[in-house]
Amino acid sequence: MTTDLVAAPHKRQAHGLKRAIERFPFLPALIILVALLVLNGVYQPRSVSFVGITGLVKTYLALMLLAVAQTYVIYAGDIDLSAGAIVSLVNVTIITAMTALGGDTGAVIAGLGIGLAVGLACGVVNGIVVAALRLQAIVATFATSIFFTGLALYVMPVAGTPAPTAFWRTYGGRILDIPFVLYAVIILAVLLVVLARTKLAVRLLSVGDDQQAAYQSGLPVTRIRLQGYALCGLFAALAAFCITGDTASGDPLVGGKMTLNSVAAVVLGGTALAGGFGTVTGSVIGALIIGLIGSLVFFVGTPSEWQNLVQGVAILMALMAGILVGRRARR
Amino acid sequence: MKMTFARALGAVAALALTAFAAQAEDYKIGLSNGWVGSEWRTQMIEEAQAAAAAWKEKGVNVEVVVQSANVDVPGQIAHVRNFISEGVNAIIINPNSPTAFDPVFAQAKEAGILVVATDAEVSSPDALYVGIDHKAYGAAGAEWLVKTLNGKGNIVAINGVAGHPANELRVSGYKEVLAKHPDIKLVNEVNANWDQAQGQQAMQNLLATYPDINGVLVQDGMAAGAWKSIMDAKKTDQIAATGEIRKDFIDLWTKDKLNSGATVNPPGTMASALNVAVLMLQGKELKEPATAGQYKNAMYLQIPFIDQSNLADAAKQLEGKPGYYSYTNQLSIADAEALFK
Numbered sequence: 001m002t003t004d005l006v007a008a009p010h011k012r013q014a015h016g017l018k019r020a021i022e023r024f025p026f027l028p029a030l031i032i033l034v035a036l037l038v039l040n041g042v043y044q045p046r047s048v049s050f051v052g053i054t055g056l057v058k059t060y061l062a063l064m065l066l067a068v069a070q071t072y073v074i075y076a077g078d079i080d081l082s083a084g085a086i087v088s089l090v091n092v093t094i095i096t097a098m099t100a101l102g103g104d105t106g107a108v109i110a111g112l113g114i115g116l117a118v119g120l121a122c123g124v125v126n127g128i129v130v131a132a133l134r135l136q137a138i139v140a141t142f143a144t145s146i147f148f149t150g151l152a153l154y155v156m157p158v159a160g161t162p163a164p165t166a167f168w169r170t171y172g173g174r175i176l177d178i179p180f181v182l183y184a185v186i187i188l189a190v191l192l193v194v195l196a197r198t199k200l201a202v203r204l205l206s207v208g209d210d211q212q213a214a215y216q217s218g219l220p221v222t223r224i225r226l227q228g229y230a231l232c233g234l235f236a237a238l239a240a241f242c243i244t245g246d247t248a249s250g251d252p253l254v255g256g257k258m259t260l261n262s263v264a265a266v267v268l269g270g271t272a273l274a275g276g277f278g279t280v281t282g283s284v285i286g287a288l289i290i291g292l293i294g295s296l297v298f299f300v301g302t303p304s305e306w307q308n309l310v311q312g313v314a315i316l317m318a319l320m321a322g323i324l325v326g327r328r329a330r331r
Numbered sequence: 332m333k334m335t336f337a338r339a340l341g342a343v344a345a346l347a348l349t350a351f352a353a354q355a356e357d358y359k360i361g362l363s364n365g366w367v368g369s370e371w372r373t374q375m376i377e378e379a380q381a382a383a384a385a386w387k388e389k390g391v392n393v394e395v396v397v398q399s400a401n402v403d404v405p406g407q408i409a410h411v412r413n414f415i416s417e418g419v420n421a422i423i424i425n426p427n428s429p430t431a432f433d434p435v436f437a438q439a440k441e442a443g444i445l446v447v448a449t450d451a452e453v454s455s456p457d458a459l460y461v462g463i464d465h466k467a468y469g470a471a472g473a474e475w476l477v478k479t480l481n482g483k484g485n486i487v488a489i490n491g492v493a494g495h496p497a498n499e500l501r502v503s504g505y506k507e508v509l510a511k512h513p514d515i516k517l518v519n520e521v522n523a524n525w526d527q528a529q530g531q532q533a534m535q536n537l538l539a540t541y542p543d544i545n546g547v548l549v550q551d552g553m554a555a556g557a558w559k560s561i562m563d564a565k566k567t568d569q570i571a572a573t574g575e576i577r578k579d580f581i582d583l584w585t586k587d588k589l590n591s592g593a594t595v596n597p598p599g600t601m602a603s604a605l606n607v608a609v610l611m612l613q614g615k616e617l618k619e620p621a622t623a624g625q626y627k628n629a630m631y632l633q634i635p636f637i638d639q640s641n642l643a644d645a646a647k648q649l650e651g652k653p654g655y656y657s658y659t660n661q662l663s664i665a666d667a668e669a670l671f672k
Contacts (some may be wrong), residue, residue, distance in 0.1 A: 046416040055412040059405050084403075159430045160454065172434050221335045246408060249430030249454070252494045257403035260520050294406060304376055304397035311400055317527055 021325070025270040026282030028322040030223055032268075033285050036292040044300035050240055054179045058172065060291040061181055061188075062087070062242040065138050067265035068192065069235030069281035074266050075204035077275025078130060078137040078213065078227045082145035083236050083262050086122045087255025089148045090240035091113045092156040095163055095250035103164035111167075116237050120146055123233020127226030145259070152252040159251035171245025184242070195231075204228045208275020212290055264315065270322055289318055357392045358421065358612050360605060361414035362425040364399040366425035367410070369552070370503055370577075370655035374400070374598040375425065375450070378661060380604035385664065386609060393609055404431045411435045413442070415501040421445040421608045423601060428498045430454045445611055451497055451507035452624055457609075459621050460629040465497045468594050469504025472573045473669035475514050477544045479571045484545030487537045488520040489530055489557055491550050498550075505548055518544065523553045530556030538564050547572035551593065554579045558589065576637065579654035581646050592638040599661030603632055606667040615671040630670075635660050 021027050041048035047056075066083055076095045094115040101107035115129045122144070173180055195201060203224045206214045215221045243254060263273075265286030271278025293314045302310045362379055364372055376399055383393040396417060398410040407427045414422050415438065422439060426432055426448050433455045436446050440457040449462045450454075476486065491498035502520075508517055517654065519540055523529035530553025536542070538560060547570060549557045554575045561570050567589060574580055574591035585592050607630070611617075621630035637645045637658065645658050662670075 032441075044413075046418070047413065052412075052416055054408075058413060059409045062405055063403075099457065099539075153494045158426055158494055158496055160496075162430070162433070162454070168434055175646075203656050227469060243431075245403065246434060247431035249427070249428075251404070251428045251431055254404050254428060254431060254494075257401075258405070261406075291409060294400065294402065294409055297400075298398045298410075298413050299397075299417075304364075304399040305363075305373065307398065307400045318389045 006113060016204040020126050024279070024281075025277065026279050026285055027270075028325040029269045029282050029289065029318075032318050032321060033266065033289055033292070036289060036296060040292055040296050040299060043296065047299065052181060054181065054293060056288070056295075057185060058179070058181045058246055060244065060287050061184060062239045063236050063258060063261055063265060063287040063290065064284045065188070065239035065242060066255075066262040067269070067287045068188075068280045069232040069239065070262040070266050071271055071278060071280045071283040072201075072204060072231045073137070073225075073236070073271075074226045074263075074271055074273060075201070075208050075275060075278060076225050077208035078225060078228065079141065079263065079273075080126060080229065080232050081138060081141040081259055082126060082148055083124065083239075084255035084257065084259035085145040085148035085152070086119055086233060087240045087258060088252055089122065089152040090119050090237045091154070091244050091254055092152050092250045092252050094240070094244060095161050096155055096318070097159055098167065103166070105166055108164055108167045112241060115240060116234060119237025120230055121233070121241070122236070123230040124226070126233070127229030130229065131222045131225035141185040145256075149168075149256065156250050156252050159249065159253070159255050160249045163248045163250070168245050168248035171242070185287075188284075192284075196280065200224070200227055200231070205276055205278075208272075210276070210279075216250040261290055262287075268315070268318055268322065290315065294316065346651035353395075356390060357394070358609060359394045359396065359417070359419045360608060361417065361419040361422045362395055362397045362399070362582065362605075363407060363410040363414070363424040363426075363599065365402045365410070365425065366443055367399055367401055370427070371598050372655055374657055374659070375601045378599045378659065379423070379601040379605050382605050382661065382664075389664065391609065391613075393530055393605075395605075397479040401497075402426050402427070404482065408432065408435050411439060415439055415442050419444060421447065422451075422522055423449060423604050423608060425450045426453050432458070445594035445608055445648045446447070447604045447608045449600045450523075452629055454626045456626075456628060458628060459607075460624065460626070461607050461621075461631060462600045462629075463596055463634050464624065464629070464631040465500035465596075466504035467631070467634055469501030469505075469506075469595060470508050470552075470591065471594045471634055472548055473505035473595075475636065475638060476548060476571060476573065477508065477515055479590065479592065480515065482512050483514040485516045485518050485541065485543060486546035486548060487541060487544055489523050489533050489537075489547065489549040490520060491522065491525040491551055491552065493522050501550060515546075522640055523549075523556075525550065525552035527553060530554065531560050533557070534560035535563075538566065540551055545570060549573050551575045551577075551596065554591075554593070555583075555649060558583070558591070561662075562587070574637075576645075576658040578649040578652050578656045580595050581637075581642070581649060581658065582654075585642060585646055592636065593658075595635040595637060595658055595660060597635065598657050599659040600632065603662035603667070605665050606662055607670070610671050618670060632662060633660075 049249045094111040097114045098107045098111035130137045268286035269282025383395045384394045436455040436457040446458040456498045507606045521533045523533040534557035571590040574593040623629040
């Protein structure tokens with residue numbers, strides 16, 4: 001986690017906290033995460049037991065991945081409002097493909113391959129529309145989200161088909177007595193570290209920092225933004241795999257509401273929505289913060305009619321705390 | 332000495348008995364609602380809370396814990412996991428997806444928790460559905476419209492959210508009825524996403540395109556909007572359309588003598604599910620096992636229908652309530668008991 005080096009393209013010398021936050025912009029989010037874990041543990045000790053934490057990861061791994069997906073486009077100052085729709089489309093596509101191919105291990109692997117291809121294709125479509133055709137990202141991806149949802153409804157008009165048992169039993173099961181999702185988290189961490197060291201991550205941040213300057217310094221801005229969307233599509237496909245593993249079924253509307261949560265997770269993680277500054281680690285933490293706030297609101301015993309309000313206020317407070325700490329450090 | 336021993340034994344027995352009784356008659360039930368976009372859902376939870384409190388008279392303590400917020404599917408899976416952590420005896424859920432909860436419900440069952448879905452069916456074999464049959468809901472509206480139009484005329488349909496299971500079931504329900512009446516022509520169907528504004532706009536477009544329609548099949552949540560367009564077009568005397576169960580609509584219906592009929596999906600459905608759940612927690616067995624529906628785990632409740640014949644009764648039930656309050660109906664404890672052995 002601590003090896004996530006891509007923070008900002010510019011670095012300045014500074015005192016301790018300031019330097020720490022510049023190097024690890026997700027630090028405030030990490031503190032909030034730890035505080036939330038402690039609070040959850042105080043109000044419901046079982047929620048932070050091994051089983052509880054495994055459940056939390058199992059449930060929110062999809063949102064973590066989708067937040068990572070969203071981070072790559074936000075790096076470049078873009079946004080993807082179709083991320084949730086891509087999750088839905090990949091979910092119904094892999095379920096349909098796996099079922100059609102017979103549902104054995106071979107079919108599962110083929111289905112996952114097809115899912116990655118679909119995610120990538122959706123990302124490329126977004127990239128072409130936003131980067132090549134220069135439509136405003138927020139509206140263009142809103143439009144493609146409707147298009148992708150339409151495709152998902154065409155593939156599976158109503159929720160229902162179960163996932164092959166081999167697939168969801170693996171996701172929900174254990175290997176050598178350790179839950180599968182914990183392996184997935186480790187693989188994700190390695191993948192993120194590797195990606196953070198690629199040229200692409202730095203270039204996306206440069207484009208987000210100052211698109212004009214990036215262009216003038218000779219960076220292929222259009223291609224970089226397109227690659228950002230492609231990467232976003234791939235990670236959205238991975239998120240879809242997790243949600244398919246946790247729900248064991250196809251549902252053409254399953255991901256729709258996840259889009260804004262993914263954006264919120266990115267911002268909670270300390271990444272600037274305007275682009276040019278941030279980390280994927282922060283987004284992963286942000287996704288967990290959203291999940292833990294939801295649970296905490298319940299565990300402290302908030303009356304049902306106040307739960308939405310308290311949850312909203314808590315997320316706002318988490319955002320403010322992060323920004324205040326960050327601002328003080330950067331001053 | 333002997334006396335004391337006997338007394339001590341008695342005390343232990345009494346203690347054990349009270350402990351047993353406390354265990355048997357104290358239940359904690361978790362209510363999960365994943366969408367808070369309408370007053371119907373709020374009323375659903377309030378009625379369930381009231382139903383839980385009503386068990387006190389029977390000497391049963393039912394504590395309800397509620398999770399109700401706008402959540403995505405993982406968010407509602409988290410609701411269930413939180414309830415498992417909390418150690419509830421039963422979970423009653425109005426689910427955001429019909430299929431997505433299979434693995435987590437299996438976990439709940441493993442933890443010894445009874446899972447009851449309400450308002451929308453779930454595919455999980457580890458859960459029970461207590462609520463209305465949405466297919467019969469769709470059919471009831473169509474039956475009324477066919478009868479009102481004397482089996483002849485052009486109609487349009489305004490549906491909810493495409494791909495939503497309740498919507499698909501309702502649509503298949505009315506299509507089955509219409510298939511039996513070839514003189515009723517369904518000239519167009521549109522989706523208005525259970526949104527009053529979209530319902531109003533859809534109706535406006537439909538009236539502009541088909542000025543000669545006689546009937547409209549529109550689900551609650553959009554019907555008030557659709558009726559507004561019909562009234563704006565001054566076609567209330569030419570068109571029969573399905574309606575809503577909210578008080579403000581029922582008042583309008585009575586005042587303007589609209590030609591309407593409303594299938595009732597009562598917000599009391601969660602209270603009904605709770606009463607069934609408590610009886611199950613008490614170890615009672617259903618007379619007829621719940622095996623209805625496409626997932627073979629449903630227990631369907633009766634669907635009330637409001638038309639001219641009982642409109643006044645409905646209005647009476649809603650007297651003094653706020654405008655957003657829905658006509659309701661629930662399985663009382665006695666009604667529920669009658670379903671058990």
